[in-house]
Amino acid sequence: MKHLSRAYLILIFGILYIPILTLILFSFNSSNSTASFTGFSLEWYAELFASAETFIALRNSLILAVLSALISTVIGTAAAEGIYKMRSKFMKSAVNSVTNIPMMNPDIVTGMSMMLFFVAVAAIIGLEYESIGFTAMLISHTTFCLPYVILSVLPRINELGDSLSEAALDLGCTPIQAFFKVKLPNIMPGVLSGMIMAFTMSLDDFVISYFVGSSNFQTLPLLIYSMTKKKVTPDMYALSTLIIVTVFVLLVLSNIKSGKKLDAKKKGGK
Amino acid sequence: MKVKKRLFPILLLLLLTVLTLASCGEKAPKMTINVYNWGEYISDGSYGELDTNKAFEEYFNTKIQSDGKTLAEKYGFEIEVSYSTYATNEDMYSKLTSGAGSYDVVVPSDYMIEQMIDAEMLLPLDFGIIKNYSYISEDFKGESVYYDPENLYSVPYTYGMTGIIYNTALVDEEDIDGSWSLLWNEKYKGKILQFNNPRDAFGSAMYLLGINVNSTSDADWQTALAKLSEQKPLVQAYVNDEIFNKMTTASAAIAPYFAGDFVTMAEQNEDLAFYYPKEGVNYFVDAFCIPKSSKHPDVACEYINFMLSEEPAVANAKYVGYASPNELVKNNADYIDYMGEDAMAILYDTPPSVVNESYDKSFGTACYRSLEVLGIQDKVNTLWESLKTENATELWIHVTCIVIVGGVLALGIYTVYIKKKRSRHYRLRDREQKSLKK
Numbered sequence: 001m002k003h004l005s006r007a008y009l010i011l012i013f014g015i016l017y018i019p020i021l022t023l024i025l026f027s028f029n030s031s032n033s034t035a036s037f038t039g040f041s042l043e044w045y046a047e048l049f050a051s052a053e054t055f056i057a058l059r060n061s062l063i064l065a066v067l068s069a070l071i072s073t074v075i076g077t078a079a080a081e082g083i084y085k086m087r088s089k090f091m092k093s094a095v096n097s098v099t100n101i102p103m104m105n106p107d108i109v110t111g112m113s114m115m116l117f118f119v120a121v122a123a124i125i126g127l128e129y130e131s132i133g134f135t136a137m138l139i140s141h142t143t144f145c146l147p148y149v150i151l152s153v154l155p156r157i158n159e160l161g162d163s164l165s166e167a168a169l170d171l172g173c174t175p176i177q178a179f180f181k182v183k184l185p186n187i188m189p190g191v192l193s194g195m196i197m198a199f200t201m202s203l204d205d206f207v208i209s210y211f212v213g214s215s216n217f218q219t220l221p222l223l224i225y226s227m228t229k230k231k232v233t234p235d236m237y238a239l240s241t242l243i244i245v246t247v248f249v250l251l252v253l254s255n256i257k258s259g260k261k262l263d264a265k266k267k268g269g270k
Numbered sequence: 271m272k273v274k275k276r277l278f279p280i281l282l283l284l285l286l287t288v289l290t291l292a293s294c295g296e297k298a299p300k301m302t303i304n305v306y307n308w309g310e311y312i313s314d315g316s317y318g319e320l321d322t323n324k325a326f327e328e329y330f331n332t333k334i335q336s337d338g339k340t341l342a343e344k345y346g347f348e349i350e351v352s353y354s355t356y357a358t359n360e361d362m363y364s365k366l367t368s369g370a371g372s373y374d375v376v377v378p379s380d381y382m383i384e385q386m387i388d389a390e391m392l393l394p395l396d397f398g399i400i401k402n403y404s405y406i407s408e409d410f411k412g413e414s415v416y417y418d419p420e421n422l423y424s425v426p427y428t429y430g431m432t433g434i435i436y437n438t439a440l441v442d443e444e445d446i447d448g449s450w451s452l453l454w455n456e457k458y459k460g461k462i463l464q465f466n467n468p469r470d471a472f473g474s475a476m477y478l479l480g481i482n483v484n485s486t487s488d489a490d491w492q493t494a495l496a497k498l499s500e501q502k503p504l505v506q507a508y509v510n511d512e513i514f515n516k517m518t519t520a521s522a523a524i525a526p527y528f529a530g531d532f533v534t535m536a537e538q539n540e541d542l543a544f545y546y547p548k549e550g551v552n553y554f555v556d557a558f559c560i561p562k563s564s565k566h567p568d569v570a571c572e573y574i575n576f577m578l579s580e581e582p583a584v585a586n587a588k589y590v591g592y593a594s595p596n597e598l599v600k601n602n603a604d605y606i607d608y609m610g611e612d613a614m615a616i617l618y619d620t621p622p623s624v625v626n627e628s629y630d631k632s633f634g635t636a637c638y639r640s641l642e643v644l645g646i647q648d649k650v651n652t653l654w655e656s657l658k659t660e661n662a663t664e665l666w667i668h669v670t671c672i673v674i675v676g677g678v679l680a681l682g683i684y685t686v687y688i689k690k691k692r693s694r695h696y697r698l699r700d701r702e703q704k705s706l707k708k
Contacts, residue, residue, distance in 0.1 A: 033518055033538045052321050053314040053353060119369045128565070129371050130304070215304035215371035218354035226309030226355035230531070231514050233310065 020244060027237035048235040048242075057223040058239070061203055064219060068141035069199035075142070076149025076198075077191055081179070083150070084157045103147035111211035114140040118212060133214025140212045141202045148201060149194035156190030157183075189258075299347040303374040303569050306362060308556070309355040311377065311428075313585035320585040323351040326576045330569075341572060349569055366391065372563035374570040380555045381640040383424050384417040388643050392423040393560045399571035400425060402578035410555065410595045416637065417555070424557035425574050428592040430530045430617070431551045432470065439541040440523035450478035450547040452524055454497075459504045463516060463525035466508035468654035469638055470552070471498060474526055477549045477636075484639045486646055495653050499660065508658070517542060528554075530592035533613040544616055550636045555595070593617040 030041035048054060079099060086092040102110055118136040122129045129136075164186065168178040184191070206221040213222060224236055305323070315321030330341045330349045342348045356362040359382040366373065378386060386392050397403055403425060410426045418424045434452055445455055453462055453474060465471040475497040476483045481490045506522050514531070516522040518538040532544045558574045560567050576582060580598045584605050587594040599605055606614055641647040 031538060033515075036519070047316040050318070051314045051316040052324060053312075053355075056353075115368060115370050123369075129369065130302070133371060211368075212370065213354075215306060215354060215373050216302055216352035223309070223355060226357045226361075228357050228511055229308050230310045231511050231534070235316070 023237050024241045024244070027234060027241040029234060032231075032234050044234040044238040047233070048238045051235060053223065054220075054235065054239065057218050057220045060217055061220040064137060064141055065199050065202040068138055068145055068202045069195050071138070072142045072145035072149050072198045073191060073195040076146050076194060077153050077184075077187075079146070080150050080153040080157055081183075083154060099150055100147050102144045103151075107144075107205070107207035108211075110140070110144060111208040114143075114208065115211040130214050130216050133217050136212050136214070137209065137217060140208055141205065144205070144208060145198035145201050148197040149191075152194035152197060153187060153190045156187040160186050300350055301347045301566060301569070302350045302352045303566055303573060304372065305351055305353045305375045305573065306365070306373040307353065307355055307375075307377045309357055311355070311556075311590055312353070313582070313589035317589070319589060320582060322577065322582040322585055323353050325582055326573055327351055329576055330572060345569065351573070366561055366563070372565060373561050374564040374566055375573055376559050376561055377427055377556050378559060380417040380553075380557070381638050381643075383557060383559060385640040385642045386559065386561075387418060387423055388640070391562055393562055393564060393567050394422045395425065395560060395574070396568065396571045399568060400575045400578070402575050405578055405583075405596050405598045407595050407597055407600070415555075416639065418557075424559050425578070426555050426557045426595040427577070428530075428587075428590055429553065429555040429595055430528050430592045431546060431553055432473075432526055433529055433532070433544055433546040433551055435517055435525050435527055435532050435535065435542055435544050437517070437520055437523045437539075437541050438543050440520060446545070448545055448548045450474050450526075450549055453526060454478070454501050454504070455524075456504060458523050460506050461523035462501075462504050463507060463509050463513055463522045464498075464501065464505045465526060466510050468650050469641070470526070471508070471654070471657075472650065473552055473638060475501070477547065477551065480549065483552070483636065484644060486644055488649075491646075491650065491653055495657060498657050502657070502660075528592070529616050529619075530590070533591055533609070533616065536612075546619065553637045556592075 025037065027044055028040050028042070029037055030039035030043060083092060083095055083099075086095065114136070118132065118140075119129060121136075122132050160183065165178045165183050168182040169175065173181065204221060205219075206225060209219050209222055210225075213219065220239075224232065227233065227236070313319045313322045315324070327349060332340055332342075334340055335344070337344075356365065359379050362376060362378060363382060363386070365371065366376070383392070406426060410429070411421055413419045415421060415424075434450070436446070436452065440461065441452075441458065445452065445457065452458075453464065455462075465474070472491070472494050473483050475494040476485075476490070479493060479497060481494060485491070507516070509516065509525070513522075513525050513527055514535060517525055517527075517535050520539065520541070529544065529546075532542065536542045536544075558577070560570045560574075564570055577586065578596060578598075580602065583594065583596045583599050584602050587596070587599045587605060588608055594600060600618065609617070641650055
């Protein structure tokens with residue numbers, strides 16, 4: 001049984017990580033073959049940094065992801081608090097399911113309806129689509145990131161309950177002060193994980209960006225997809241490797257931090 | 271604590287100002303032209319080559335022309351190129367028709383240009399601005415350009431032909447007959463690849479059978495379909511860009527593909543060889559066009575004109591690896607040296623069908639015209655679907671799906687049934703207990 005469970009573990013981790021490791025390996029390949037490893041080189045990293053197209057796309061993706069993560073975190077946290085405060089149980093579940101729609105909807109439907117909407121809006125206010133292109137992209141990304149934030153914040157608020165903020169109110173805080181000084185720090189882990197989730201969702205979205213994107217704003221996933229006409233070049237592997245390494249470092253750092261906090265709590269408890 | 275509190279709004283303010291600064295222009299009014307091209311289809315500064323988009327900006331904004339002014343002064347604004355990319359002609363077409371964004375320069379293929387002219391989506395070019403059009407080879411001018419016979423709407427950028435790639439280590443020399451029939455050779459069962467798009471796949475069968483690839487007759491397409499289903503058991507896979515891996519690692523021996531891509535593959539596997547089938551091949555041309563939605567058609571013409579001048583044209587041709595219709599490129603010593611003799615011979619070879627017939631004839635009947643314009647797009651798609659789905663493994667997939675769905679349904683019904691039974695049982699028990707209490 002023990003061997004079996006170990007084998008299972010190895011299998012699952014293998015399926016999860018071998019493709020990523022292959023990608024990392026081939027980003028150091030000296031030829032552009034994806035079949036045989038011909039030698040170690042940093043050539044593709046050099047190409048990556050030389051390619052203007054890739055950099056513009058990466059910059060666009062990052063700007064979009066950071067902004068939509070920030071905005072959706074603010075709106076999402078406020079929404080979660082609002083949903084928590086709702087008295088009517090019916091309204092609560094209704095609002096809950098409505099906010100989940102962008103997540104449950106197939107991306108292609110969301111993307112298409114967003115595109116139609118923004119094209120119509122641009123026509124009505126008499127602006128070129130380009131001039132609202134970035135805003136349209138930002139709004140749609142924020143929209144589909146929202147449910148993820150709400151989903152990760154709401155349980156935290158539910159768990160926390162009312163007693164702490166009521167105590168704060170009793171001790172003379174205004175409701176706003178009570179929220180920012182007592183509630184927010186306590187639900188912070190949920191808010192942060194919601195924000196990270198929103199960031200990654202926005203960063204790797206393809207379908208919605210494909211529909212909504214305007215001619216002057218191309219994101220990284222769109223660029224990579226368009227390369228399938230010829231052949232995805234290994235400098236994309238190099239880029240993916242850099243992204244993976246960044247994510248990995250961030251994860252390790254956040255784990256170390258929360259681990260330290262846990263330790264501190266344990267000590268405090270003793 | 272107080273410092274921290276103050277910091278947040280300041281940071282927010284900073285972010286906002288940065289954003290507004292980024293979105294607003296500097297001193298001179300700055301316009302953007304939107305260029306929409308295939309992925310990896312322009313020199314972008316990698317491999318130590320020219321970044322041609324940036325070079326155009328520099329040329330437009332700072333280079334002093336013969337009249338003593340820069341183009342920026344002439345037009346009254348500076349220009350910035352916003353470049354985005356697509357993967358298929360159809361992607362580009364749907365983006366253009368959706369109205370989400372306007373483009374100043376697009377690079378459709380021949381049949382798509384025909385379709386777009388037909389749908390009145392393109393603007394006539396201003397050849398007063400595109401003076402470098404004179405460098406385009408005469409082969410791409412005149413009535414022989416079937417997709418744009420009046421030469422009003424397009425300036426060719428790259429062209430190329432399909433042919434057959436084979437592995438000399440796996441294919442016997444005596445089997446090479448210079449014909450499409452190599453793809454039907456039973457000796458290489460399971461080692462043959464075929465295009466994964468209807469136009470090219472049907473094309474290979476139609477050339478072999480001597481059928482006009484632009485035929486609108488039902489019978490012709492059915493004959494081609496029969497030929498393709500005859501080939502199907504021999505085919506290892508229907509592929510797109512996977513072909514690069516399969517051919518360079520010798521996991522397949524024979525495949526039809528574009529000459530320009532063969533050159534890339536041959537760099538990685540020296541055993542690969544190539545020929546143009548004698549029955550005829552397709553000739554594709556990707557060309558610069560200006561869509562009707564363009565805001566600055568004159569600047570778009572300047573862009574096209576710039577791309578035809580020697581330095582950017584050579585850089586692009588080196589990067590893309592397909593043949594260039596530009597005489598400056600074809601005769602550039604640096605380019606010839608870079609591509610190598612073998613590649614040049616293949617890329618700029620005239621295929622047998624073109625030698626035999628006159629040039630315009632081959633353009634007219636031997637090249638793919640728009641199925642949309644011919645009015646048989648749906649029909650061909652249906653035939654293609656029927657080819658791809660007539661397969662035993664497909665049946666297995668269907669059966670497995672039905673079994674799984676049936677199993678889940680049965681399980682669901684069973685659980686509901688059990689639950690009902692239980693609840694009835696409890697209800698009865700409750701009632702009994704109540705009546706007992708009474």
